[in-house]
Amino acid sequence: MNDESLKSIRARIDGIDDQILALINERASAAAEVAHAKQAAGESTDYYRPAREAEVLRRIRDVNAGPLSDADATRLFREIMSACLALQRPLTVAFLGPEGTFTQEAALKHFGHAIESSPLDNIDAVFREVESGEAAYGVVPVENSTEGMVTHTLDRLLSSPLQIVGEVEMPVVHSLATRAAEIASIRRIYSHSQGLAQCRAWVDHHLPGVERIPVASTAEAARLASLDETAAAIASEAAAERYDLPVMQAGMQDGSRNATRFLVLGHESPEPTGEDKTSLVIARENRPGGLAGLLAPLARYGLNMTRLESRPSPEGMWEYVFFVDLLGHAEDPDLKRALGEMQKLASLLKVLGSYPRSIA
Numbered sequence: 102m103n104d105e106s107l108k109s110i111r112a113r114i115d116g117i118d119d120q121i122l123a124l125i126n127e128r129a130s131a132a133a134e135v136a137h138a139k140q141a142a143g144e145s146t147d148y149y150r151p152a153r154e155a156e157v158l159r160r161i162r163d164v165n166a167g168p169l170s171d172a173d174a175t176r177l178f179r180e181i182m183s184a185c186l187a188l189q190r191p192l193t194v195a196f197l198g199p200e201g202t203f204t205q206e207a208a209l210k211h212f213g214h215a216i217e218s219s220p221l222d223n224i225d226a227v228f229r230e231v232e233s234g235e236a237a238y239g240v241v242p243v244e245n246s247t248e249g250m251v252t253h254t255l256d257r258l259l260s261s262p263l264q265i266v267g268e269v270e271m272p273v274v275h276s277l278a279t280r281a282a283e284i285a286s287i288r289r290i291y292s293h294s295q296g297l298a299q300c301r302a303w304v305d306h307h308l309p310g311v312e313r314i315p316v317a318s319t320a321e322a323a324r325l326a327s328l329d330e331t332a333a334a335i336a337s338e339a340a341a342e343r344y345d346l347p348v349m350q351a352g353m354q355d356g357s358r359n360a361t362r363f364l365v366l367g368h369e370s371p372e373p374t375g376e377d378k379t380s381l382v383i384a385r386e387n388r389p390g391g392l393a394g395l396l397a398p399l400a401r402y403g404l405n406m407t408r409l410e411s412r413p414s415p416e417g418m419w420e421y422v423f424f425v426d427l428l429g430h431a432e433d434p435d436l437k438r439a440l441g442e443m444q445k446l447a448s449l450l451k452v453l454g455s456y457p458r459s460i461a
């Protein structure tokens with residue numbers, strides 16, 4: 102390519118950038134108008150509208166003609182909306198920290214980067230921060246495709262007045278990060294217990310007999326490994342980078358499609374969007390056919406259950422509660438009727454929230 106044609110293409114790009122910037126600013130002004138209208142209508146000063154955001158992103162995905170991928174197009178618009186919202190009032194979002202955890206990645210994927218983030222030490226602290234109003238929203242992990250449920254999150258949902266207002270699904274890619282010059286020098290491996298479990302087969306094969314040390318988070322594992330040349334961490338590449346740790350092996354997780362689902366916690370369920378999920382916790386006295394009978398209305402109304410999980414009930418030994426995820430919103434007519442019928446049979450029925458399904 103000669104200098105002249107490079108120059109002219111770059112000049113065209115500069116012109117396009119000017120137009121994009123002007124349009125983004127025009128969009129930001131329109132979003133500010135919405136904020137003023139909300140204020141005038143006496144609505145709360147929380148301007149975040151998860152249902153509308155899901156609608157915007159799905160529409161972008163549907164009209165995207167490429168060459169940008171749908172994932173990249175939605176990511177860019179996610180950030181534009183995040184910046185527009187921050188002009189009105191930045192959102193405070195608590196998440197399972199420290200910085201560099203997969204939960205932080207999930208929070209940024211869901212809310213964009215224009216948030217005030219509040220990394221906390223444990224799942225319980227995230228619930229408390231949102232319950233007290235210190236943070237408007239919280240993000241916690243709830244299930245992993247290799248390792249199953251994050252039981253602490255389920256147990257806490259049972260007792261919390263918070264609602265689930267969103268979900269985020271993220272591929273989880275673990276890396277072996279270490280200052281060791283070669284794999285034979287590694288004497289101990291730090292990770293979160295989920296990270297250790299998700300990479301068990303790889304570690305059994307490549308590092309048999311090496312001590313495995315569970316710590317509070319994968320980011321903490323990276324920090325500890327950065328202090329010791331005979332240690333390694335199983336963590337994200339972002340966490341490795343944060344602590345200046347070289348990656349010895351990327352993508353070491355056992356399932357090639359290892360993904361984690363995160364929940365967004367808030368105070369109010371978003372309105373229906375047409376592509377929603379509802380999470381419930383239910384229980385019925387222990388008797389033959391009890392659970393099947395309790396779930397029967399779901400089948401009668403043709404509702405699709407995407408998850409059923411049992412947990413010991415806090416009420417008594419060998420008593421169980423069941424966590425159920427369904428496609429649909431609790432205000433959809435069929436789901437509403439089914440819930441009404443279940444309510445009559447259940448000893449416990451708590452709607453944990455209805456929220457837009459995760460957008461890829």
Ligand SMILES: O=C(O)C(=O)C[C@]1(C(=O)O)C=C[C@@H](O)C=C1
Pocket residue numbers: 132135136148149150151153154157181182185186
């Ligand atoms: O539509 C609204 O209610 C807005 O406030 C605008 C907007 C946007 O930028 O599109 C901004 C924040 C909300 O979370 C949803 C959408």
